[in-house]
Amino acid sequence: MILNEALRLFPPVVDQSREVVMDVKLGDLDIPKGSILYFPRLSIHHDPELWGTDVHEFKPERFANGVAKATKHPLAFMPFSFGPRFCVGQGFAMEEVKSILVVILRRFRFQLSSNYRHGPCSWDTLKPKYGVPVMLESL
Ligand code: HEM
Numbered sequence: 001m002i003l004n005e006a007l008r009l010f011p012p013v014v015d016q017s018r019e020v021v022m023d024v025k026l027g028d029l030d031i032p033k034g035s036i037l038y039f040p041r042l043s044i045h046h047d048p049e050l051w052g053t054d055v056h057e058f059k060p061e062r063f064a065n066g067v068a069k070a071t072k073h074p075l076a077f078m079p080f081s082f083g084p085r086f087c088v089g090q091g092f093a094m095e096e097v098k099s100i101l102v103v104i105l106r107r108f109r110f111q112l113s114s115n116y117r118h119g120p121c122s123w124d125t126l127k128p129k130y131g132v133p134v135m136l137e138s139l
Contacts, residue, residue, distance in 0.1 A: 001060035003097060004067065007079035008051075009058060012125040014042040016081065041078060042126075050076040108136045 020035040031037070048055045050071050051062070062070045067077050080087035087093070104110065112134055119129030 001063040003094065004063045004070075004077070005058055005060040008045045008077055009056075010120055010126050011041050011045055011079040013079070013081070014122045014126050015040050042122075044076055044078070047076070107139060109139060110134045110136045 015038065017036050017038045020031050020033055020037060023033050024031050044050065046055055050073055054062075068074055071077055075082055080090040080093075112132070115133050117130040120126055121129040
């Protein structure tokens with residue numbers, strides 16, 4: 001739940017686009033071949049109509065009953081994208097971060113340093129502009 005909520009608020013890949021390879025009708029829209037479709041992932045993850053008025057709050061419990069129940073649209077949460085070209089590293093990335101957290105939490109208590117300055121910035125991927133200094137204390 002915590003990882004999902006972090007990926008919702010700060011998706012590393014903030015947007016992406018697709019080139020339409022043939023004329024296609026999507027609902028009422030006629031989309032001609034060659035069009036570029038843009039997916040503003042960061043905006044979708046921060047849309048109050050999809051997530052509710054608490055959309056900007058860090059609330060891991062919104063995922064308590066699974067991704068489908070966390071939002072009003074099944075594809076509103078897509079940090080790893082979806083469809084045939086979704087991220088092949090999704091499973092690996094999630095297992096990797098859990099393994100790293102387990103190793104740290106078994107040995108240390110940690111908290112955010114008072115020097116932390118919140119500054120997410122998108123440069124290729126979303127990154128903390130001023131880093132994330134944490135205070136580690138041995139258990
Ligand atoms: C938190 C970590 C990660 C995030 C948020 C992420 C997100 C994404 C996203 C949004 C895409 C675009 C998918 C699309 O075009 O529809 C992508 C593609 C891809 N990712 Fe990741 N990724 C992560 C980690 C990884 C890791 C660890 C690997 C490899 C071990 C990986 C390998 C790939 C590959 C190969 C593609 C291209 C897939 C294709 O075009 O068919 N990713 N990823």
